[in-house]
Amino acid sequence: MSAIEALGKIEEQREFEFTDNDFKYIQEFMLRETGISLSERKTSMVYGRLARRLRRTGLDSFHAYFALVNSDLDERVAFVNSLTTNKTQFFREKHHFDFMTNTMVPEWQRQKQKRIRIWSAGCSTGEEPYTIASTLAASGLLTPSHDCKILATDLDTQVLEVAQNGTYGIEASKVIPSAMLHHGFIRGKGKKQELLKVKPSVRKAITFKQLNLTAAWPHKGPLDAIFCRNVMIYFEKDMQQQLIYRFWEKLGSGGILFIGHSESIGQMGSRFENLGQTMFRKP
Numbered sequence: 528m529s530a531i532e533a534l535g536k537i538e539e540q541r542e543f544e545f546t547d548n549d550f551k552y553i554q555e556f557m558l559r560e561t562g563i564s565l566s567e568r569k570t571s572m573v574y575g576r577l578a579r580r581l582r583r584t585g586l587d588s589f590h591a592y593f594a595l596v597n598s599d600l601d602e603r604v605a606f607v608n609s610l611t612t613n614k615t616q617f618f619r620e621k622h623h624f625d626f627m628t629n630t631m632v633p634e635w636q637r638q639k640q641k642r643i644r645i646w647s648a649g650c651s652t653g654e655e656p657y658t659i660a661s662t663l664a665a666s667g668l669l670t671p672s673h674d675c676k677i678l679a680t681d682l683d684t685q686v687l688e689v690a691q692n693g694t695y696g697i698e699a700s701k702v703i704p705s706a707m708l709h710h711g712f713i714r715g716k717g718k719k720q721e722l723l724k725v726k727p728s729v730r731k732a733i734t735f736k737q738l739n740l741t742a743a744w745p746h747k748g749p750l751d752a753i754f755c756r757n758v759m760i761y762f763e764k765d766m767q768q769q770l771i772y773r774f775w776e777k778l779g780s781g782g783i784l785f786i787g788h789s790e791s792i793g794q795m796g797s798r799f800e801n802l803g804q805t806m807f808r809k810p
């Protein structure tokens with residue numbers, strides 16, 4: 528079967544009519560509102576995710592669904608939520624947290640720096656900010672003698688609910704090093720023994736907030752580190768450069784920008800010292 532025949536077959540099987548113009552409308556909406564760039568390769572994924580919304584809302588056409596998205600704020604949020612990609616994991620790209628423990632923490636200690644501000648930008652379901660917080664806890668920084676705060680933000684309100692809850696399946700503990708597991712998490716007991724819960728002392732260090740990276744940012748004062756990992760891959764080059772410039776502005780001198788393994792900072796590289804392994808220091 529040729530690719531065109533195969534495509535025809537997929538379309539035949541579609542429950543709702545989904546035209547090229549429907550896809551273009553979604554592409555333009557997402558680019559304008561969120562910076563997320565959806566290529567044609569994502570057509571089936573987009574259709575599949577939104578078909579669920581059509582069923583949920585009882586509508587029978589994309590045309591009617593777009594009208595709802597434009598008139599109902601809740602559906603607009605659900606529409607955007609359904610088109611984000613939220614894959615994440617505790618201690619993803621572990622070398623970033625080794626660098627925190629082995630280089631950043633000793634530097635803060637040498638300089639007697641007590642105020643630490645970190646931003647997890649695009650935090651998804653919370654594994655990234657809890658990884659940061661448990662790393663700080665294992666280094667003895669989440670104590671009353673320090674002022675450590677982590678801001679964790681995401682565009683998607685649904686993943687933020689999971690993040691705020693701070694409860695995960697016990698299998699997640701397999702990738703958490705034992706010191707961080709000990710300082711950051713509690714295993715459930717009895718009926719909850721299949722659950723892993725973040726310790727309240729660690730949870731307390733994090734503020735979760737809905738934030739679109741394309742909009743204004745709330746921070747006051749310079750940041751010591753920004754984690755924006757596996758988020759920029761969804762944006763176009765110009766948008767990535769603008770974002771990195773804004774991160775550079777927000778970092779204090781010596782502050783570190785962490786990005787994802789398949790991302791790069793392009794021309795903005797001239798403003799940072801490249802530390803290798805997708806870590807960049809603002810001089």
Ligand SMILES: C[S@@+](CC[C@H](N)C(=O)[O-])C[C@H]1O[C@@H](n2cnc3c(N)ncnc32)[C@H](O)[C@@H]1O
Pocket residue numbers: 561562563611612613614615616619648649650651652655680681682683686738739740741755756757758761787
């Ligand atoms: C693949 S996850 C990465 C999670 C985590 N940083 C990690 O590396 O494991 C990407 C996250 O970026 C968020 N995101 C996408 N566009 C965004 C935007 N314009 N503003 C804020 N967050 C956005 C998505 O909702 C999603 O949760």
